[in-house]
Amino acid sequence: MGRNAAGREIPENIPGFEKVAYFEGAYAHTPLIRREKGSRTLPRLNKLVDSIEVAIEKTGLKDGMTISFHHHFREGDVLVNRILDIIAGLGIKNLTLASSSLTTVHAPLIEHIKKGVIRKIVTSGLRGELADAISHGLMDIPVLIHSHGGRARAVESGQLEIDVAFLGVPSCDLYGNANGFNGKSACGSLGYAIVDARNARKVVMVTDHLTEYPNTPFSIDQDHVDHIVVVDSVGDPGRISVGATRMTQDPRELLIARMAADSIAASGYFEDGFSFQTGSGGAALAVTKFLREKMIDRNIKASFVLGGITSQIVKLHEEGLVKRILDVQSFDLDAIRSIGANRHHTEIDASYYANPLNKGCVVNKLNVVVLSAMEVDIGFNVNVITGSDGVIRGASGGHSDTAIGSGLSVIVAPLVRGRTSTIVDSVTTVITPGESVDVLVTDHGIAVNPRRPGVAESLKAARLPIYTIEELKAKAEHLTGTPEPIRFGRKIVGLVEYRDGTIVDVIREVE
Amino acid sequence: MKTLRRTMLYVPGNRAAMVKDAHIYRPDTLMFDLEDGVPYPEKDSARMLVYYALRTIEYGDVETAVRINGLDTPYGRDDIEAIVRAKPDLIRIPKTDSADSVREVEQIIEEVERKIGLAVGTIKLFAAIETPLGVMNAPEIARASARLVGIALGAEDLVTNLGTTRSEDGIELLYARSRILFAARAAGIHAIDTVYSDVCNDEGFIAETRLIKQLGFDGKSVVQPHQIDMAHKIFTPTVEEVRNAERTLTALHAAEERGSGVIALDGKMIDKPMVTRARRILELALASGVEANKELL
Numbered sequence: 001m002g003r004n005a006a007g008r009e010i011p012e013n014i015p016g017f018e019k020v021a022y023f024e025g026a027y028a029h030t031p032l033i034r035r036e037k038g039s040r041t042l043p044r045l046n047k048l049v050d051s052i053e054v055a056i057e058k059t060g061l062k063d064g065m066t067i068s069f070h071h072h073f074r075e076g077d078v079l080v081n082r083i084l085d086i087i088a089g090l091g092i093k094n095l096t097l098a099s100s101s102l103t104t105v106h107a108p109l110i111e112h113i114k115k116g117v118i119r120k121i122v123t124s125g126l127r128g129e130l131a132d133a134i135s136h137g138l139m140d141i142p143v144l145i146h147s148h149g150g151r152a153r154a155v156e157s158g159q160l161e162i163d164v165a166f167l168g169v170p171s172c173d174l175y176g177n178a179n180g181f182n183g184k185s186a187c188g189s190l191g192y193a194i195v196d197a198r199n200a201r202k203v204v205m206v207t208d209h210l211t212e213y214p215n216t217p218f219s220i221d222q223d224h225v226d227h228i229v230v231v232d233s234v235g236d237p238g239r240i241s242v243g244a245t246r247m248t249q250d251p252r253e254l255l256i257a258r259m260a261a262d263s264i265a266a267s268g269y270f271e272d273g274f275s276f277q278t279g280s281g282g283a284a285l286a287v288t289k290f291l292r293e294k295m296i297d298r299n300i301k302a303s304f305v306l307g308g309i310t311s312q313i314v315k316l317h318e319e320g321l322v323k324r325i326l327d328v329q330s331f332d333l334d335a336i337r338s339i340g341a342n343r344h345h346t347e348i349d350a351s352y353y354a355n356p357l358n359k360g361c362v363v364n365k366l367n368v369v370v371l372s373a374m375e376v377d378i379g380f381n382v383n384v385i386t387g388s389d390g391v392i393r394g395a396s397g398g399h400s401d402t403a404i405g406s407g408l409s410v411i412v413a414p415l416v417r418g419r420t421s422t423i424v425d426s427v428t429t430v431i432t433p434g435e436s437v438d439v440l441v442t443d444h445g446i447a448v449n450p451r452r453p454g455v456a457e458s459l460k461a462a463r464l465p466i467y468t469i470e471e472l473k474a475k476a477e478h479l480t481g482t483p484e485p486i487r488f489g490r491k492i493v494g495l496v497e498y499r500d501g502t503i504v505d506v507i508r509e510v511e
Numbered sequence: 512m513k514t515l516r517r518t519m520l521y522v523p524g525n526r527a528a529m530v531k532d533a534h535i536y537r538p539d540t541l542m543f544d545l546e547d548g549v550p551y552p553e554k555d556s557a558r559m560l561v562y563y564a565l566r567t568i569e570y571g572d573v574e575t576a577v578r579i580n581g582l583d584t585p586y587g588r589d590d591i592e593a594i595v596r597a598k599p600d601l602i603r604i605p606k607t608d609s610a611d612s613v614r615e616v617e618q619i620i621e622e623v624e625r626k627i628g629l630a631v632g633t634i635k636l637f638a639a640i641e642t643p644l645g646v647m648n649a650p651e652i653a654r655a656s657a658r659l660v661g662i663a664l665g666a667e668d669l670v671t672n673l674g675t676t677r678s679e680d681g682i683e684l685l686y687a688r689s690r691i692l693f694a695a696r697a698a699g700i701h702a703i704d705t706v707y708s709d710v711c712n713d714e715g716f717i718a719e720t721r722l723i724k725q726l727g728f729d730g731k732s733v734v735q736p737h738q739i740d741m742a743h744k745i746f747t748p749t750v751e752e753v754r755n756a757e758r759t760l761t762a763l764h765a766a767e768e769r770g771s772g773v774i775a776l777d778g779k780m781i782d783k784p785m786v787t788r789a790r791r792i793l794e795l796a797l798a799s800g801v802e803a804n805k806e807l808l
Contacts, residue, residue, distance in 0.1 A: 251736035255536060258740075416531075443535045463800065479531055479568070 006381060006433045007426075008505045014492060016120055016141030023504040026404045026436055047228045048174055052086050052206065055227045056164075059202040061087070064094045064119075065163035068200060070193040071101035071124075072168075072180065072329060076239030079168040079206055081108045082231075088117045096120040098160055100151060100192040100350070101395055104128030113138055122160060124148060125385070125395020134493055135391040137509040143392075143494045145385060145431075145507075148192070148328070149354025149361060149401035150499035155199045156351055156358070159501060165200035167193045168234035169220065172207040176225025177218035180330070180347070181340030183209030185234045188330025188339045189309070190219040194349035197224040208234045219347055241310075241332040248282030252443050256283040256412050259464070260441040261290030264368050265298075266462030267439075267455055269408045272300050274367045277307035277402055280331070281372030283412040288312040295321050306353070306366055307398065309335040309345075317342060326362055328353040328398075354401035356499045363398070363405025371399055373413040373440075375427045378469050380434030380449045382411055383427035385496065388420045390486040390510045392494060396431050401499050404436035408455065415442040420483050421476035423469060428486065429496060430505040440469060447472050487511045515539050515798050516661065516701050517730040517746045518739045519576065523548040524557035530564045536736035539798070540574040545590050546581070546605050554586045558593050565597035576601035576637060582615055591616065595623040595634055601660065606668070607638040608645045610655035617656045632658060637703075641665035643672050646687045653698035661701030663732060664691050667708070681719060692727050701729040710735045720745045747799035748792045756789035756796075760807040763789075 001011050004022040014020055021029065049055045061067070067087075069080050080099060085108075087095070093116045097109070100123070107129035112118045122144045126134060134143055146154060154160035169190065170183035180190040185208055197203050197220040205220070205228045214222075248254065260283070264270050276291070278284045289312060295301065304324040305313050311334030316322040318338075325345040330336045338345045354363045363369075374394060375383040382403070387393045403409040413422045422442065438455055440447045447469040448456035460466050467475075487510075494507030520538035522529050524545045533541050543564070549557045561577055577599045579590035594602060604616050613636065624631050636658040640646055646669070653662050666684055670676055675683045688704065695702035704723040707716045720731055720742050731742055748756070758776060763786055766774040774781040796803035 251536065254737060444532065 006430045006504050010503050021502045023498045023502040029500045029502050049227050052229050055204045055229050059164045061164050066096040066098050068162040068165045068196045069099040072187040073235030074240045075103050076236030078235050083166050084112050094119040098122040101125045106130050126392045131392040135510045142492045145396050146497045147396045147400045147499045148350050148398045152195045152351035152355040153357045155195050162200035164202045165196040166204050168206045171209045171211050172205050173211045173213040173215035176222040177215040178220045179218050186336050187237050188336035189327040189347045191328035191349050195351050202226045248286050253282040256443050257286035258290045260287045260410050260412050265294045266459050267408050268458050269367045273303045275304045276368040279371040284370045284372045287370045314338040363402045366406040368408045369402040369406040370410045373411045375424050377424050377427045380437040381427045381430045382432040383429045384431050386429045400432040403432045408438050410439045412441045415444040415476045421480050423473040429507050444475050518742045519732045521734050524561045525549045525553040534570040534573040536739050538739050540576050542576040544578045546578050562593045562597045575599040576603050578603040581605050591619045601635045601637050603637040605639050606641045609648050610651040613655035635660045637661050639663045639665045641668040649691050649694035653694040662695050663703040664705045666705035704728045704731045706732045706734050748796050752792050753796045753803050756792040757804050759789040
């Protein structure tokens with residue numbers, strides 16, 4: 001057991017992991033390795049196979065291998081469950097499931113874990129019954145939680161070797177050229193899938209819309225594709241904007257969003273040509289609405305908006321307020337329409353987005369990011385993965401990537417959630433270390449990280465309600481009191497990997 | 512006592528999550544509702560909740576009011592007994608038909624104030640006028656008590672009683688609004704307009720708030736936090752208005768220093784109403800975050 005740079009106790013030996021590298025600081029660790037492109041099988045003229053079963057057989061999938069999926073359909077995903085059912089039926093066991101993220105629809109995986117089909121999970125997030133079961137000790141090997149940039153790094157560097165990638169794509173031709181904006185199940189950007197397609201040993205495209213050759217413009221090209229299967233449906237795009245990407249009407253979230261926009265406008269970063277990103281979650285997404293008013297008032301245009309793209313952003317682009325959109329993931333139907341229609345709405349892959357060890361990821365060019373939080377502690381560390389009961393119910397996503405990459409990271413959260421304070425002495429789980437967090441905006445006031453005195457001065461000058469984070473915590477506890485600490489067991493159920501591959505925290509079993 | 516009541520935000524008294532910190536939306540007045548917004552089975556628990564909230568939570572410089580149940584219900588007297596002990600700034604009386612109904616409430620408040628050793632007259636009153644009879648009696652109601660700091664129009668019941676419905680331009684409320692405003696002004700107290708209940712229609716809310724401001728109302732009851740900023744913006748004076756008000760008040764102070772009773776600005780006489788208007792503009796400016804010289808007040 002040792003303590004890492006985020007002040008968290010991390011054991012040295014963890015089952016299922018060869019070596020644990022301690023988090024040493026956002027840019028302290030640089031295991032810079034890029035894998036050469038491996039040799040390819042001889043080109044085949046016909047990549048189309050009759051069924052998923054046949055595709056699995058042709059990939060040579062065996063016990064103990066690693067399979068991957070993308071999460072562009074979010075709550076509308078159907079392929080993960082379907083393909084795992086088929087794999088289980090074929091008697092294959094002990095797999096590592098490396099999905100870019102998992103949501104509430106993946107509860108059926110519990111059975112596959114119990115039966116030994118899945119032995120290890122690598123993902124950005126977990127929600128619902130699956131997350132609950134894992135928090136209660138379902139798995140022998142801890143889940144590895146990565147950031148979106150961290151996953152791209154792990155895949156490209158060979159740390160995470162994907163044997164077979166199963167990629168649901170809304171349109172694909174007979175030779176494997178695919179995009180996400182045509183077809184009945186259009187999901188927009190295929191940013192996460194692209195990284196897997198480029199790096200997996202075998203790539204199976206699953207589509208419900210087979211097009212004429214060549215399917216241009218393509219996001220995934222034929223050079224990377226081994227097999228193609230046609231199914232009735234690859235996912236329900238209508239359920240992409242369910243949950244974390246909805247637009248809020250809640251007055252409290254709107255108040256927080258307005259205050260966050262005021263903070264951004266006063267921060268010194270709000271000038272013509274600035275760039276921004278808003279994370280998922282009601283208040284974060286709503287910031288766009290208030291930024292728009294300020295952009296019009298001050299005649300400011302954004303050079304680009306990054307990230308999970310919503311209809312709000314598309315509207316700004318179509319109004320001329322945002323010059324370019326860089327889209328790693330489309331959050332709603334408007335964004336999906338726009339990525340196919342707008343010349344300057346560009347799809348990017350997860351590595352281009354946030355891989356800390358490539359030659360330049362776009363989060364480094366980001367001026368402002370607005371992110372949600374479940375908990376923030378007085379060291380400004382942020383938890384977006386475990387709830388106040390210690391149970392996993394969220395996702396790391398691009399949180400730590402954008403927080404460190406951007407010039408100004410703004411965290412938005414209600415001061416009190418349910419009956420507990422959002423601000424705590426020490427977060428249940430660190431996802432984003434406090435060194436990369438600049439401003440916390442709550443419904444009761446704003447706290448600026450003491451590392452950013454200049455930002456604090458600018459916000460005070462704009463007469464915004466600035467407090468120390470300790471003062472905000474005291475305000476919350478005046479309302480809620482101090483809760484009993486959560487009781488955790490000894491067993492480690494999750495490892496939180498920082499974007500550079502080091503371990504920033506562990507998640508323990510809930511008693 | 513507050514001089515600005517641009518917005519009075521209704522907060523259902525049975526909703527702990529809202530009661531605990533509704534002041535974050537910065538209305539001029541928070542109005543915890545024990546009456547129509549609270550279902551019968553929750554009347555007692557809402558009263559307890561609001562009582563403890565007022566005694567525990569620091570609402571800052573936001574004025575606090577409690578809308579009690581009428582004395583013709585089984586809850587009205589208990590509401591007064593509890594709420595006076597929690598010491599809000601105001602108690603708002605619902606469905607006020609006559610000056611007597613104000614006095615009845617006042618009498619019970621006074622009893623409780625004496626019982627608990629609170630200075631008589633501490634708790635101020637607001638009366639909501641929501642019936643044709645109340646509108647006809649508005650002048651008497653407005654002068655019924657020294658505690659009364661304002662009267663408010665409640666339109667939902669009123670339009671039903673009138674045999675009509677609320678329209679977009681509000682023509683059906685013109686008489687009631689005018690009469691209530693005149694009654695309030697004659698008594699030297701505030702006049703607050705009714706809620707705009709189509710909460711999704713921001714354009715409608717803005718148009719109605721502009722109308723009642725032009726009529727002379729001091730503010731509006733609101734049901735949704737997001738209406739607060741819209742209302743405050745409408746009541747925010749322009750920079751030019753603020754500068755003129757500052758010049759008027761500077762001239763006033765200069766005249767006072769000279770010991771002169773005659774105030775002149777740009778060769779024109781300044782009369783008392785101009786000074787009153789200038790003060791109000793300055794207060795509105797300061798409350799709205801518009802830069803203004805506080806010293807002149």
